[in-house]
Amino acid sequence: MDRRQRKTRTAIFQAFTDLLEQKTYSALTVQDIIDAADIGRSTFYAHFETKDELLKAMCTEIFAHVFSEEIMQEAHHDFSDRDSFKDRLTHILCHLQEKQQSIRGIFSGECGEIFMRYFREYLFQVFDRHLPDDGEVPRAYRLNHAVSSFAETVRWWFREHNNAYTPEEVSAFYFACVPL
Amino acid sequence: MDRRQRKTRTAIFQAFTDLLEQKTYSALTVQDIIDAADIGRSTFYAHFETKDELLKAMCTEIFAHVFSEEIMQEAHHDFSDRDSFKDRLTHILCHLQEKQQSIRGIFSGECGEIFMRYFREYLFQVFDRHLPDDGEVPRAYRLNHAVSSFAETVRWWFREHNNAYTPEEVSAFYFACVPL
DNA sequence: TATGATAACAAACAAGTTGTTCTGTAAAGA
DNA sequence: TCTTTACAGAACAACTTGTTTGTTATCATA
Numbered sequence: 486m487d488r489r490q491r492k493t494r495t496a497i498f499q500a501f502t503d504l505l506e507q508k509t510y511s512a513l514t515v516q517d518i519i520d521a522a523d524i525g526r527s528t529f530y531a532h533f534e535t536k537d538e539l540l541k542a543m544c545t546e547i548f549a550h551v552f553s554e555e556i557m558q559e560a561h562h563d564f565s566d567r568d569s570f571k572d573r574l575t576h577i578l579c580h581l582q583e584k585q586q587s588i589r590g591i592f593s594g595e596c597g598e599i600f601m602r603y604f605r606e607y608l609f610q611v612f613d614r615h616l617p618d619d620g621e622v623p624r625a626y627r628l629n630h631a632v633s634s635f636a637e638t639v640r641w642w643f644r645e646h647n648n649a650y651t652p653e654e655v656s657a658f659y660f661a662c663v664p665l
Numbered sequence: 666m667d668r669r670q671r672k673t674r675t676a677i678f679q680a681f682t683d684l685l686e687q688k689t690y691s692a693l694t695v696q697d698i699i700d701a702a703d704i705g706r707s708t709f710y711a712h713f714e715t716k717d718e719l720l721k722a723m724c725t726e727i728f729a730h731v732f733s734e735e736i737m738q739e740a741h742h743d744f745s746d747r748d749s750f751k752d753r754l755t756h757i758l759c760h761l762q763e764k765q766q767s768i769r770g771i772f773s774g775e776c777g778e779i780f781m782r783y784f785r786e787y788l789f790q791v792f793d794r795h796l797p798d799d800g801e802v803p804r805a806y807r808l809n810h811a812v813s814s815f816a817e818t819v820r821w822w823f824r825e826h827n828n829a830y831t832p833e834e835v836s837a838f839y840f841a842c843v844p845l
Numbered sequence: 846t847a848t849g850a851t852a853a854c855a856a857a858c859a860a861g862t863t864g865t866t867c868t869g870t871a872a873a874g875a
Numbered sequence: 876t877c878t879t880t881a882c883a884g885a886a887c888a889a890c891t892t893g894t895t896t897g898t899t900a901t902c903a904t905a
Contacts, residue, residue: 487901487902487903488901488902489900489901489902514890514891514892515891515892515893516890516891516892526893526894527893527894527895527896530892530893530894534893535892535893
């Protein structure tokens with residue numbers, strides 16, 4: 486990728502994350518981003534069609550990092566092992582913690598909802614093939630419950646108690662309330 | 666309240682819910698609502714300052730209905746009784762089902778997130794004084810988990826399987842996965 | 846180093862949205 | 876009936892969005 490493109494792209498990302506700590510997503514205009522990134526109007530639209538596309542691109546980039554080992558490990562690990570699954574989730578929490586700076590703004594505003602939606606999509610894939618069969622309650626409900634609970638656990642962790650608990654502790658809380 | 670005001674207000678609400686089944690919340694303009702409600706521009710702004718205020722007012726009105734008995738019963742019921750708490754939640758599900766028509770549009774779009782946020786606020790109050798103390802896992806986490814799980818249960822119920830399950834069944838699913 | 850490709854820029858553009866303000870009209874309520 | 880008040884309609888400035896144009900700067904590479 487052209488060095489100029491990279492420079493512009495990161496400038497936009499940086500401006501976007503910075504601004505999200507001051508304004509809400511819907512209150513944020515493309516003009517704001519352009520001004521903060523100090524780029525030309527047409528340049529922005531050469532990179533992203535809309536503000537939503539920008540957010541989507543950011544989420545994709547973040548999750549590519551957060552779930553990178555997930556994707557790598559898929560061929561090697563035994564998913565039916567419960568301890569290894571707990572380790573996987575803890576790993577995801579660690580990666581999220583690393584990206585904490587970039588994520589904080591996205592997470593807190595109303596676009597946290599969009600972030601959560603993407604997050605859940607990834608989690609569904611991770612949880613789907615691990616969830617054991619268990620009569621009585623429909624599988625679709627249990628899958629939704631496990632994924633939602635984990636996603637909300639992360640949101641709670643970041644929002645209220647950012648550095649109060651370690652990934653291992655948070656993971657333990659989750660498994661205490663959602664025994665898989 | 667003046668009959669004209671009532672008429673206008675309901676016309677706006679109706680137009681709003683109708684339009685939300687066709688467009689997303691952010692794609693929906695005040696002008697769309699004005700046209701659909703067939704009212705003057707200044708009339709809309711005499712009732713609501715912004716589109717967000719309209720959504721907020723709708724949510725408030727819906728929850729006033731959904732939680733009406735909750736508020737009434739507060740003085741009479743014993744909240745520590747687990748069976749009565751299950752009944753309360755089932756009641757809430759019944760009320761939501763009644764309002765299903767008005768809610769469907771709000772629930773599905775991105776403004777479902779705003780709806781969810783208000784919903785969770787009410788639920789926190791309901792759950793807060795029922796949640797038993799239980800060492801190990803922080804109370805704040807368990808409260809968040811119980812509330813989030815219930816809210817997500819409702820979302821799942823409405824989204825994927827609207828009439829596939831009764832309120833009693835859904836309530837049973839919830840208590841099977843989140844034993845209080 | 847010279848050169849063709851391409852990304853960035855500034856400026857201007859139309860089209861649409863927002864929220865306000867005005868005047869005249871019609872309906873409500875006492 | 877008479878006063879009050881909500882509504883309609885129109886016009887308004889300010890802003891946002893997304894596109895287009897011609898120019899300049901930067902890049903990769905021969």
